[in-house]
Amino acid sequence: MTSRYRILSCDREEFSQLRRELHRRAFPNPELAERVRSILERVRAKGDTALVELTRELDRVALSPSEFCRKDPPKRPAAAIHKALCWSLANVRRFARASRPKDWRIRNREGAWVGERFLPLERVGVYVPGGTAPLISTALMTIPFAREAGVREIAAVTPPPIDPVLYYALRSAGATEVYSLGGAQAVAALAYGTETIRPVDKIFGPGNSYVVEAKRQLFGLVAVDLLPGPSEVAVVADEHAQARFVAADLLAQAEHGPSSRILLLTPSRKVLEEVIAQIEEQTETLPRRSMVESVLRDHALFVSTRTLEEALELVGEFAPEHLSLAVRRPHEALRQVRHCGAIYLGSYSPVAAGDFLAGPSHTLPTGGSARAFDGLRMEHFFQRTSVLEYSKAALARVEPQIARFAQIEGLAAHGRSASVRLDRGIRAKEAGLLAEKGPFG
Numbered sequence: 229m230t231s232r233y234r235i236l237s238c239d240r241e242e243f244s245q246l247r248r249e250l251h252r253r254a255f256p257n258p259e260l261a262e263r264v265r266s267i268l269e270r271v272r273a274k275g276d277t278a279l280v281e282l283t284r285e286l287d288r289v290a291l292s293p294s295e296f297c298r299k300d301p302p303k304r305p306a307a308a309i310h311k312a313l314c315w316s317l318a319n320v321r322r323f324a325r326a327s328r329p330k331d332w333r334i335r336n337r338e339g340a341w342v343g344e345r346f347l348p349l350e351r352v353g354v355y356v357p358g359g360t361a362p363l364i365s366t367a368l369m370t371i372p373f374a375r376e377a378g379v380r381e382i383a384a385v386t387p388p389p390i391d392p393v394l395y396y397a398l399r400s401a402g403a404t405e406v407y408s409l410g411g412a413q414a415v416a417a418l419a420y421g422t423e424t425i426r427p428v429d430k431i432f433g434p435g436n437s438y439v440v441e442a443k444r445q446l447f448g449l450v451a452v453d454l455l456p457g458p459s460e461v462a463v464v465a466d467e468h469a470q471a472r473f474v475a476a477d478l479l480a481q482a483e484h485g486p487s488s489r490i491l492l493l494t495p496s497r498k499v500l501e502e503v504i505a506q507i508e509e510q511t512e513t514l515p516r517r518s519m520v521e522s523v524l525r526d527h528a529l530f531v532s533t534r535t536l537e538e539a540l541e542l543v544g545e546f547a548p549e550h551l552s553l554a555v556r557r558p559h560e561a562l563r564q565v566r567h568c569g570a571i572y573l574g575s576y577s578p579v580a581a582g583d584f585l586a587g588p589s590h591t592l593p594t595g596g597s598a599r600a601f602d603g604l605r606m607e608h609f610f611q612r613t614s615v616l617e618y619s620k621a622a623l624a625r626v627e628p629q630i631a632r633f634a635q636i637e638g639l640a641a642h643g644r645s646a647s648v649r650l651d652r653g654i655r656a657k658e659a660g661l662l663a664e665k666g667p668f669g
Protein backbone atom coordinates (compact mmCIF):
# COMPACT_ATOMS: atom_id res chain seq x y z
CA MET A 229 0.00 0.00 0.00
CA THR A 230 1.41 3.43 -0.87
CA SER A 231 0.50 6.24 1.45
CA ARG A 232 1.56 9.71 2.45
CA TYR A 233 1.99 8.43 6.00
CA ARG A 234 4.86 6.50 7.55
CA ILE A 235 3.87 2.84 7.67
CA LEU A 236 6.16 0.06 8.87
CA SER A 237 5.71 -3.62 8.64
CA CYS A 238 7.75 -5.04 11.43
CA ASP A 239 9.84 -8.16 10.77
CA ARG A 240 12.53 -9.50 13.07
CA GLU A 241 15.27 -7.04 12.06
CA GLU A 242 13.05 -4.00 12.01
CA PHE A 243 11.69 -4.92 15.41
CA SER A 244 14.95 -4.23 17.24
CA GLN A 245 15.60 -1.16 15.11
CA LEU A 246 12.16 0.17 15.90
CA ARG A 247 12.65 -0.59 19.57
CA ARG A 248 15.66 1.70 19.57
CA GLU A 249 13.86 4.40 17.64
CA LEU A 250 10.88 4.39 19.98
CA HIS A 251 13.04 4.66 23.09
CA ARG A 252 13.11 8.45 23.31
CA ARG A 253 15.00 10.92 25.45
CA ALA A 254 14.31 14.64 25.59
CA PHE A 255 17.33 16.96 25.52
CA PRO A 256 16.96 20.66 26.27
CA ASN A 257 17.31 22.83 23.19
CA PRO A 258 20.32 25.20 23.80
CA GLU A 259 18.82 28.21 22.01
CA LEU A 260 15.54 27.87 23.84
CA ALA A 261 17.42 27.41 27.13
CA GLU A 262 19.36 30.63 26.51
CA ARG A 263 16.24 32.59 25.62
CA VAL A 264 14.47 31.37 28.76
CA ARG A 265 17.54 32.05 30.91
CA SER A 266 17.51 35.69 29.83
CA ILE A 267 13.76 36.02 30.57
CA LEU A 268 14.24 34.52 34.05
CA GLU A 269 17.17 36.84 34.75
CA ARG A 270 15.16 39.91 33.69
CA VAL A 271 12.35 39.00 36.11
CA ARG A 272 14.79 38.23 38.92
CA ALA A 273 16.62 41.54 38.50
CA LYS A 274 13.77 43.89 37.64
CA GLY A 275 10.63 42.24 39.11
CA ASP A 276 7.35 43.84 38.08
CA THR A 277 9.04 46.18 35.59
CA ALA A 278 10.28 43.15 33.64
CA LEU A 279 6.83 41.54 33.82
CA VAL A 280 5.22 44.67 32.33
CA GLU A 281 7.79 44.74 29.49
CA LEU A 282 7.64 41.02 28.73
CA THR A 283 3.84 40.94 28.78
CA ARG A 284 3.84 43.79 26.28
CA GLU A 285 6.51 42.15 24.07
CA LEU A 286 5.30 38.56 24.13
CA ASP A 287 1.56 38.72 24.80
CA ARG A 288 0.97 42.12 23.19
CA VAL A 289 -1.02 43.26 26.20
CA ALA A 290 -0.35 46.45 28.19
CA LEU A 291 -0.80 45.83 31.93
CA SER A 292 0.41 47.77 34.94
CA PRO A 293 1.58 45.83 38.02
CA SER A 294 -1.68 46.64 39.82
CA GLU A 295 -3.54 44.89 36.98
CA PHE A 296 -1.64 41.57 37.17
CA CYS A 297 -3.80 40.25 40.01
CA ARG A 298 -7.46 39.80 39.06
CA LYS A 299 -9.80 40.61 41.92
CA ASP A 300 -13.13 40.94 40.09
CA PRO A 301 -15.84 38.34 40.77
CA PRO A 302 -16.13 35.75 37.98
CA LYS A 303 -19.23 35.69 35.78
CA ARG A 304 -21.14 32.44 35.76
CA PRO A 305 -21.16 30.97 32.23
CA ALA A 306 -24.27 29.75 30.36
CA ALA A 307 -26.07 26.81 31.99
CA ALA A 308 -24.82 24.15 29.56
CA ILE A 309 -21.17 25.21 29.98
CA HIS A 310 -21.62 25.47 33.73
CA LYS A 311 -22.93 21.92 33.85
CA ALA A 312 -19.92 20.54 31.95
CA LEU A 313 -17.49 22.36 34.27
CA CYS A 314 -19.29 21.09 37.38
CA TRP A 315 -19.29 17.56 36.01
CA SER A 316 -15.55 17.60 35.54
CA LEU A 317 -14.93 19.29 38.91
CA ALA A 318 -17.01 16.70 40.76
CA ASN A 319 -15.10 13.81 39.15
CA VAL A 320 -11.68 15.36 39.75
CA ARG A 321 -12.43 16.21 43.38
CA ARG A 322 -13.64 12.70 44.03
CA PHE A 323 -10.55 11.21 42.45
CA ALA A 324 -8.36 13.60 44.45
CA ARG A 325 -9.99 12.65 47.77
CA ALA A 326 -9.70 8.94 47.06
CA SER A 327 -6.00 9.24 46.21
CA ARG A 328 -5.06 11.35 49.23
CA PRO A 329 -1.90 9.89 50.79
CA LYS A 330 -2.42 8.52 54.30
CA ASP A 331 -0.06 8.70 57.24
CA TRP A 332 1.15 5.23 58.24
CA ARG A 333 3.57 3.50 60.60
CA ILE A 334 4.96 0.04 61.26
CA ARG A 335 7.19 -1.51 63.91
CA ASN A 336 10.71 -2.15 62.65
CA ARG A 337 12.94 -5.11 63.55
CA GLU A 338 13.82 -3.85 67.04
CA GLY A 339 10.22 -2.79 67.78
CA ALA A 340 10.48 0.97 67.23
CA TRP A 341 7.73 2.83 65.34
CA VAL A 342 8.68 4.11 61.89
CA GLY A 343 6.27 5.81 59.52
CA GLU A 344 5.39 8.69 57.25
CA ARG A 345 3.37 11.83 57.71
CA PHE A 346 2.00 13.93 54.83
CA LEU A 347 1.31 17.63 55.22
CA PRO A 348 -0.12 19.80 52.43
CA LEU A 349 2.21 22.38 50.88
CA GLU A 350 1.51 25.91 52.08
CA ARG A 351 1.73 27.96 48.91
CA VAL A 352 1.76 26.68 45.33
CA GLY A 353 1.70 28.19 41.85
CA VAL A 354 -0.30 26.63 39.00
CA TYR A 355 0.42 27.47 35.37
CA VAL A 356 -2.61 27.19 33.10
CA PRO A 357 -1.77 27.50 29.38
CA GLY A 358 -3.65 30.06 27.38
CA GLY A 359 -1.47 30.94 24.39
CA THR A 360 -3.33 29.15 21.61
CA ALA A 361 -6.49 28.02 23.42
CA PRO A 362 -7.87 28.66 26.92
CA LEU A 363 -7.18 25.26 28.50
CA ILE A 364 -10.13 25.34 30.87
CA SER A 365 -9.79 21.62 31.50
CA THR A 366 -6.20 22.18 32.72
CA ALA A 367 -7.53 24.51 35.42
CA LEU A 368 -9.95 21.76 36.48
CA MET A 369 -7.29 19.05 36.32
CA THR A 370 -4.72 20.76 38.58
CA ILE A 371 -6.22 23.23 41.05
CA PRO A 372 -8.80 20.91 42.70
CA PHE A 373 -5.98 18.56 43.73
CA ALA A 374 -4.30 21.43 45.58
CA ARG A 375 -7.60 22.41 47.13
CA GLU A 376 -8.51 18.89 48.27
CA ALA A 377 -4.98 18.42 49.63
CA GLY A 378 -5.57 21.41 51.90
CA VAL A 379 -3.09 23.81 50.27
CA ARG A 380 -4.04 27.22 51.67
CA GLU A 381 -2.63 29.52 49.00
CA ILE A 382 -3.08 28.60 45.34
CA ALA A 383 -1.74 31.21 42.91
CA ALA A 384 -2.86 30.57 39.31
CA VAL A 385 -1.13 32.25 36.36
CA THR A 386 -2.37 32.30 32.76
CA PRO A 387 -1.56 34.57 29.81
CA PRO A 388 -3.65 37.70 29.25
CA PRO A 389 -6.29 38.42 28.20
CA ILE A 390 -7.93 35.72 30.35
CA ASP A 391 -10.92 34.05 28.73
CA PRO A 392 -14.03 34.65 30.93
CA VAL A 393 -14.92 30.94 31.18
CA LEU A 394 -11.34 30.12 32.13
CA TYR A 395 -11.45 32.81 34.81
CA TYR A 396 -14.65 31.32 36.18
CA ALA A 397 -13.09 27.83 36.12
CA LEU A 398 -9.93 29.00 37.93
CA ARG A 399 -12.01 30.53 40.69
CA SER A 400 -14.46 27.67 41.09
CA ALA A 401 -11.64 25.12 41.06
CA GLY A 402 -10.20 26.89 44.11
CA ALA A 403 -7.49 29.35 43.03
CA THR A 404 -7.03 31.91 45.81
CA GLU A 405 -5.08 34.33 43.55
CA VAL A 406 -5.27 34.70 39.76
CA TYR A 407 -2.59 36.56 37.77
CA SER A 408 -2.77 37.67 34.13
CA LEU A 409 0.74 36.48 33.33
CA GLY A 410 1.99 33.82 30.92
CA GLY A 411 5.12 32.17 29.56
CA ALA A 412 8.52 31.81 31.24
CA GLN A 413 8.06 35.23 32.88
CA ALA A 414 5.04 33.98 34.85
CA VAL A 415 7.00 30.95 36.06
CA ALA A 416 9.89 33.23 37.06
CA ALA A 417 7.52 35.49 39.01
CA LEU A 418 6.19 32.49 40.94
CA ALA A 419 9.69 31.25 41.74
CA TYR A 420 11.51 34.50 42.58
CA GLY A 421 8.58 36.63 43.67
CA THR A 422 8.21 40.28 42.63
CA GLU A 423 6.83 43.42 44.30
CA THR A 424 3.26 42.21 43.64
CA ILE A 425 3.63 38.39 43.78
CA ARG A 426 4.93 36.42 46.72
CA PRO A 427 7.09 33.42 45.79
CA VAL A 428 5.60 29.90 45.97
CA ASP A 429 7.03 26.62 47.26
CA LYS A 430 6.20 24.52 44.20
CA ILE A 431 5.13 25.16 40.60
CA PHE A 432 2.60 22.95 38.80
CA GLY A 433 1.04 22.70 35.39
CA PRO A 434 1.77 22.16 31.70
CA GLY A 435 2.68 24.81 29.15
CA ASN A 436 4.55 25.39 25.91
CA SER A 437 8.30 24.85 25.53
CA TYR A 438 9.17 28.21 27.18
CA VAL A 439 7.09 27.41 30.24
CA VAL A 440 8.48 23.89 30.59
CA GLU A 441 12.09 25.04 30.13
CA ALA A 442 11.55 27.74 32.79
CA LYS A 443 10.35 25.07 35.25
CA ARG A 444 13.38 22.94 34.43
CA GLN A 445 15.80 25.79 35.06
CA LEU A 446 14.13 26.87 38.30
CA PHE A 447 14.00 23.37 39.78
CA GLY A 448 15.89 23.46 43.05
CA LEU A 449 14.98 27.04 43.89
CA VAL A 450 11.39 25.79 43.90
CA ALA A 451 9.98 22.30 43.54
CA VAL A 452 8.23 21.42 40.28
CA ASP A 453 5.73 18.68 39.48
CA LEU A 454 6.92 17.35 36.11
CA LEU A 455 7.95 18.68 32.69
CA PRO A 456 4.98 17.93 30.44
CA GLY A 457 5.49 18.60 26.73
CA PRO A 458 3.46 18.26 23.52
CA SER A 459 0.68 15.71 23.68
CA GLU A 460 0.95 12.20 22.27
CA VAL A 461 -1.01 9.00 22.01
CA ALA A 462 -0.33 5.38 21.16
CA VAL A 463 -3.06 2.92 20.28
CA VAL A 464 -2.57 -0.81 20.39
CA ALA A 465 -5.34 -2.42 18.34
CA ASP A 466 -6.06 -6.08 17.67
CA GLU A 467 -8.20 -7.52 14.89
CA HIS A 468 -11.37 -6.84 16.92
CA ALA A 469 -10.74 -3.09 17.12
CA GLN A 470 -13.19 -0.66 15.55
CA ALA A 471 -11.14 1.29 13.01
CA ARG A 472 -13.49 4.28 13.28
CA PHE A 473 -12.89 4.62 17.01
CA VAL A 474 -9.13 4.16 16.72
CA ALA A 475 -8.85 6.78 13.96
CA ALA A 476 -10.91 9.22 16.02
CA ASP A 477 -8.62 8.85 19.06
CA LEU A 478 -5.50 9.35 16.95
CA LEU A 479 -6.96 12.46 15.32
CA ALA A 480 -8.03 13.87 18.69
CA GLN A 481 -4.42 13.97 19.88
CA ALA A 482 -3.13 15.22 16.52
CA GLU A 483 -5.43 18.20 17.03
CA HIS A 484 -3.44 19.37 20.10
CA GLY A 485 -0.64 21.01 18.13
CA PRO A 486 2.03 20.65 15.47
CA SER A 487 4.41 18.75 17.78
CA SER A 488 1.87 16.14 18.88
CA ARG A 489 2.88 12.55 18.12
CA ILE A 490 0.67 9.61 17.26
CA LEU A 491 1.47 5.93 17.03
CA LEU A 492 -0.61 2.94 16.01
CA LEU A 493 0.60 -0.61 16.66
CA THR A 494 -1.43 -3.55 15.44
CA PRO A 495 -0.87 -7.16 14.51
CA SER A 496 -3.70 -6.83 11.98
CA ARG A 497 -2.76 -5.43 8.58
CA LYS A 498 -6.46 -5.16 7.81
CA VAL A 499 -7.12 -2.96 10.85
CA LEU A 500 -4.12 -0.80 9.96
CA GLU A 501 -5.47 -0.19 6.47
CA GLU A 502 -8.98 0.48 7.75
CA VAL A 503 -7.68 2.96 10.34
CA ILE A 504 -5.77 4.87 7.67
CA ALA A 505 -8.83 4.99 5.43
CA GLN A 506 -10.87 6.24 8.40
CA ILE A 507 -8.27 8.89 9.21
CA GLU A 508 -8.47 10.21 5.67
CA GLU A 509 -12.24 10.28 5.78
CA GLN A 510 -12.54 11.87 9.25
CA THR A 511 -9.82 14.48 8.66
CA GLU A 512 -11.91 16.04 5.88
CA THR A 513 -14.42 17.49 8.31
CA LEU A 514 -12.11 18.68 11.12
CA PRO A 515 -11.86 22.43 11.72
CA ARG A 516 -8.15 22.11 12.55
CA ARG A 517 -7.57 20.06 9.43
CA SER A 518 -4.32 21.64 8.26
CA MET A 519 -2.64 21.19 11.67
CA VAL A 520 -3.86 17.61 11.90
CA GLU A 521 -2.52 16.90 8.42
CA SER A 522 0.92 18.21 9.32
CA VAL A 523 1.01 15.99 12.43
CA LEU A 524 -0.04 13.00 10.31
CA ARG A 525 2.71 13.74 7.82
CA ASP A 526 5.56 14.49 10.25
CA HIS A 527 4.81 12.85 13.59
CA ALA A 528 2.66 9.80 12.92
CA LEU A 529 3.78 6.21 12.71
CA PHE A 530 1.68 3.19 11.79
CA VAL A 531 3.22 -0.17 12.58
CA SER A 532 2.03 -3.66 11.82
CA THR A 533 3.64 -6.13 14.17
CA ARG A 534 3.73 -9.92 13.96
CA THR A 535 1.88 -10.42 17.24
CA LEU A 536 -0.08 -8.50 19.84
CA GLU A 537 2.68 -9.23 22.36
CA GLU A 538 5.20 -7.44 20.12
CA ALA A 539 2.92 -4.43 19.86
CA LEU A 540 2.64 -4.29 23.66
CA GLU A 541 6.38 -4.60 24.08
CA LEU A 542 7.09 -1.78 21.62
CA VAL A 543 4.60 0.52 23.27
CA GLY A 544 6.46 0.13 26.57
CA GLU A 545 9.60 1.31 24.79
CA PHE A 546 7.77 4.40 23.52
CA ALA A 547 6.36 5.12 27.03
CA PRO A 548 3.55 7.30 25.66
CA GLU A 549 1.61 9.93 27.54
CA HIS A 550 -1.68 8.23 26.59
CA LEU A 551 -2.13 4.60 25.64
CA SER A 552 -5.38 3.19 24.32
CA LEU A 553 -5.77 -0.59 24.41
CA ALA A 554 -8.34 -1.26 21.68
CA VAL A 555 -8.21 -5.03 22.08
CA ARG A 556 -10.67 -7.76 22.92
CA ARG A 557 -9.10 -8.54 26.31
CA PRO A 558 -7.81 -5.17 27.57
CA HIS A 559 -7.19 -6.34 31.15
CA GLU A 560 -4.96 -9.12 29.90
CA ALA A 561 -3.08 -6.65 27.69
CA LEU A 562 -2.77 -4.25 30.64
CA ARG A 563 -0.71 -6.82 32.50
CA GLN A 564 1.80 -6.88 29.65
CA VAL A 565 2.18 -3.13 29.26
CA ARG A 566 5.10 -1.30 30.78
CA HIS A 567 5.39 2.42 31.57
CA CYS A 568 3.07 5.11 30.26
CA GLY A 569 1.20 8.16 31.57
CA ALA A 570 -2.42 6.98 31.38
CA ILE A 571 -3.99 3.82 29.98
CA TYR A 572 -7.46 3.69 28.41
CA LEU A 573 -9.00 0.24 28.39
CA GLY A 574 -11.29 -1.13 25.70
CA SER A 575 -13.26 0.42 22.88
CA TYR A 576 -15.42 2.81 24.89
CA SER A 577 -12.75 4.83 26.73
CA PRO A 578 -11.87 7.76 24.48
CA VAL A 579 -8.73 9.65 25.51
CA ALA A 580 -10.82 12.84 25.39
CA ALA A 581 -12.79 11.65 28.45
CA GLY A 582 -9.54 11.68 30.41
CA ASP A 583 -8.53 15.01 28.85
CA PHE A 584 -11.69 16.75 30.01
CA LEU A 585 -13.38 15.16 32.97
CA ALA A 586 -12.88 11.52 33.99
CA GLY A 587 -11.00 12.27 37.23
CA PRO A 588 -7.24 11.57 37.03
CA SER A 589 -5.26 14.69 36.05
CA HIS A 590 -4.58 15.09 32.34
CA THR A 591 -1.19 16.62 33.15
CA LEU A 592 0.95 13.67 32.15
CA PRO A 593 4.57 12.86 31.31
CA THR A 594 5.44 13.10 27.59
CA GLY A 595 8.46 12.55 25.33
CA GLY A 596 9.23 9.15 26.85
CA SER A 597 9.59 10.58 30.36
CA ALA A 598 6.75 8.28 31.48
CA ARG A 599 9.52 5.71 31.92
CA ALA A 600 10.30 7.45 35.21
CA PHE A 601 7.90 10.35 35.85
CA ASP A 602 4.31 10.19 37.09
CA GLY A 603 1.49 12.35 35.91
CA LEU A 604 0.22 15.00 38.28
CA ARG A 605 -1.32 13.38 41.34
CA MET A 606 -2.46 14.10 44.85
CA GLU A 607 0.85 13.24 46.52
CA HIS A 608 2.58 16.03 44.59
CA PHE A 609 0.71 18.56 46.74
CA PHE A 610 2.10 17.17 49.98
CA GLN A 611 5.43 17.28 51.69
CA ARG A 612 6.24 13.97 53.30
CA THR A 613 8.14 13.58 56.55
CA SER A 614 9.43 10.38 58.13
CA VAL A 615 8.59 9.87 61.80
CA LEU A 616 10.56 7.58 64.18
CA GLU A 617 9.85 6.63 67.80
CA TYR A 618 12.03 4.35 69.98
CA SER A 619 11.22 3.03 73.42
CA LYS A 620 14.06 2.36 75.81
CA ALA A 621 13.57 -1.37 75.25
CA ALA A 622 13.72 -1.04 71.46
CA LEU A 623 16.86 1.08 71.70
CA ALA A 624 18.49 -1.43 74.05
CA ARG A 625 17.85 -4.21 71.51
CA VAL A 626 19.68 -2.42 68.73
CA GLU A 627 22.30 -0.33 70.53
CA PRO A 628 25.18 -2.73 69.77
CA GLN A 629 24.46 -2.38 66.03
CA ILE A 630 24.41 1.40 66.31
CA ALA A 631 27.75 1.22 68.12
CA ARG A 632 29.11 -0.93 65.31
CA PHE A 633 28.04 1.55 62.60
CA ALA A 634 29.55 4.36 64.66
CA GLN A 635 32.81 2.49 64.70
CA ILE A 636 32.78 1.66 60.96
CA GLU A 637 32.08 5.26 60.00
CA GLY A 638 34.42 6.71 62.64
CA LEU A 639 31.64 8.73 64.26
CA ALA A 640 32.08 8.18 68.00
CA ALA A 641 29.55 10.83 69.06
CA HIS A 642 26.88 8.96 67.11
CA GLY A 643 27.52 5.79 69.08
CA ARG A 644 27.54 7.66 72.34
CA SER A 645 24.16 9.30 71.61
CA ALA A 646 22.60 5.81 71.79
CA SER A 647 24.63 4.25 74.63
CA VAL A 648 24.27 7.31 76.87
CA ARG A 649 20.52 6.70 76.98
CA LEU A 650 21.03 3.18 78.32
CA ASP A 651 23.47 4.03 81.09
CA ARG A 652 25.92 1.61 79.50
CA GLY A 653 29.52 2.33 80.48
CA ILE A 654 30.22 4.88 77.78
CA ARG A 655 33.93 5.30 77.98
CA ALA A 656 34.82 1.70 78.55
CA LYS A 657 32.71 0.66 75.59
CA GLU A 658 34.09 3.24 73.18
CA ALA A 659 37.63 2.44 74.26
CA GLY A 660 36.93 -1.23 73.64
CA LEU A 661 35.49 -0.64 70.18
CA LEU A 662 38.28 1.68 69.15
CA ALA A 663 40.87 -0.87 70.18
CA GLU A 664 39.34 -3.51 67.93
CA LYS A 665 40.51 -4.11 64.40
CA GLY A 666 39.01 -2.53 61.21
CA PRO A 667 36.01 -4.08 59.43
CA PHE A 668 38.02 -6.55 57.32
CA GLY A 669 40.69 -7.76 59.57
Ligand SMILES: NC(=O)c1ccc[n+]([C@@H]2O[C@H](COP(=O)([O-])OP(=O)(O)OC[C@H]3O[C@@H](n4cnc5c(N)ncnc54)[C@H](O)[C@@H]3O)[C@@H](O)[C@H]2O)c1
Pocket residue numbers: 263286287356357358359360361363366387388409410411412434435436437438439456457458459484485590591592593594
Ligand atom coordinates in the same frame (compact mmCIF):
# COMPACT_ATOMS: atom_id res chain seq x y z
N1 LIG B 1 1.27 17.19 28.72
C1 LIG B 1 0.21 17.74 29.27
O1 LIG B 1 -0.27 17.23 30.25
C2 LIG B 1 -0.41 18.99 28.69
C3 LIG B 1 -1.69 19.39 29.10
C4 LIG B 1 -2.20 20.58 28.58
C5 LIG B 1 -1.44 21.36 27.69
N2 LIG B 1 -0.22 20.93 27.30
C6 LIG B 1 0.62 21.70 26.38
O2 LIG B 1 0.65 23.07 26.78
C7 LIG B 1 1.00 23.84 25.66
C8 LIG B 1 0.21 25.14 25.65
O3 LIG B 1 0.94 26.09 24.89
P1 LIG B 1 0.40 27.52 24.48
O4 LIG B 1 1.48 28.14 23.67
O5 LIG B 1 -0.94 27.40 23.91
O6 LIG B 1 0.20 28.34 25.82
P2 LIG B 1 1.18 28.75 27.00
O7 LIG B 1 0.35 29.52 27.96
O8 LIG B 1 1.92 27.59 27.51
O9 LIG B 1 2.25 29.75 26.37
C9 LIG B 1 1.94 31.05 25.97
C10 LIG B 1 3.05 32.01 26.44
O10 LIG B 1 4.28 31.68 25.82
C11 LIG B 1 5.06 32.84 25.76
N3 LIG B 1 5.73 32.93 24.46
C12 LIG B 1 5.17 32.81 23.23
N4 LIG B 1 6.09 33.01 22.28
C13 LIG B 1 7.27 33.25 22.90
C14 LIG B 1 8.60 33.53 22.44
N5 LIG B 1 8.91 33.59 21.14
N6 LIG B 1 9.56 33.73 23.37
C15 LIG B 1 9.27 33.66 24.69
N7 LIG B 1 8.03 33.41 25.16
C16 LIG B 1 7.04 33.21 24.28
C17 LIG B 1 4.14 34.02 25.92
O11 LIG B 1 4.49 34.74 27.06
C18 LIG B 1 2.77 33.43 26.11
O12 LIG B 1 2.09 34.01 27.18
C19 LIG B 1 0.78 22.98 24.44
O13 LIG B 1 2.04 22.62 23.93
C20 LIG B 1 0.07 21.74 24.99
O14 LIG B 1 0.37 20.56 24.29
C21 LIG B 1 0.32 19.77 27.80
Ligand SMILES: [Zn+2]
Pocket residue numbers: 459480481484579580583
Ligand atom coordinates in the same frame (compact mmCIF):
# COMPACT_ATOMS: atom_id res chain seq x y z
ZN1 LIG C 1 -6.13 15.28 24.16
